[in-house]
Amino acid sequence: MTTLDDHKIRKFGKGFTLLDRDDDGVLRFADLLAVIRAEAEHTGRDYDAPELLPLRTTVQRWWQTVDPSGRAQVDRGQFVAALLELSTDREAVRYVFEDGVRCLLSFMDSDGDGRISQADFARVTREDGLTDEERNAAFARMDRDGDGYADVEDLVADYIEFYCTTDPDAPCNGIAGFI
Numbered sequence: 731m732t733t734l735d736d737h738k739i740r741k742f743g744k745g746f747t748l749l750d751r752d753d754d755g756v757l758r759f760a761d762l763l764a765v766i767r768a769e770a771e772h773t774g775r776d777y778d779a780p781e782l783l784p785l786r787t788t789v790q791r792w793w794q795t796v797d798p799s800g801r802a803q804v805d806r807g808q809f810v811a812a813l814l815e816l817s818t819d820r821e822a823v824r825y826v827f828e829d830g831v832r833c834l835l836s837f838m839d840s841d842g843d844g845r846i847s848q849a850d851f852a853r854v855t856r857e858d859g860l861t862d863e864e865r866n867a868a869f870a871r872m873d874r875d876g877d878g879y880a881d882v883e884d885l886v887a888d889y890i891e892f893y894c895t896t897d898p899d900a901p902c903n904g905i906a907g908f909i
């Protein structure tokens with residue numbers, strides 16, 4: 731293992747700590763699903779709804795990545811090793827996250843043209859209590875290539891950078907994150 735991996739090992743270890751809410755050193759798929767389901771309900775959506783199928787696909791693919799032997803639970807060592815492996819393959823990161831990203835973006839695309847404009851973003855974040863400045867900064871982070879729209883490519887690039895970068899100062903490390 732190279733020293734370049736040290737940063738990733740710390741980052742993925744932190745992810746495990748975040749997800750292992752009862753802190754027993756084991757992450758179970760059932761517990762992860764409960765968290766995701768509660769998160770969906772918190773935003774007023776039913777996790778089992780047909781329109782969330784692409785999101786469920788991403789969750790399944792991500793879990794298969796961390797638990798390739800299908801035991802429905804992993805410990806910290808397995809989790810970090812699996813994500814280190816994922817982090818060497820940008821196309822694999824795309825395969826895991828692209829469907830879920832497209833699904834989440836579709837909820838923000840209030841005019842339905844397939845990409846998120848600043849106006850779309852302002853409409854969907856209207857109740858969030860953000861200042862204009864905070865809202866503009868959040869949008870600018872989503873619109874990675876700066877063409878005025880946040881689209882699937884912008885957000886998939888975030889996930890790829892989050893998993894694959896060895897740069898501890900890469901901006902994505904603060905915003906993308908674990909499932």
Ligand SMILES: [Ca+2]
Pocket residue numbers: 839840841842843844845846847850
């Ligand atoms: Ca739009």
Ligand SMILES: [Ca+2]
Pocket residue numbers: 872873874875876877878879880881884
């Ligand atoms: Ca863009």
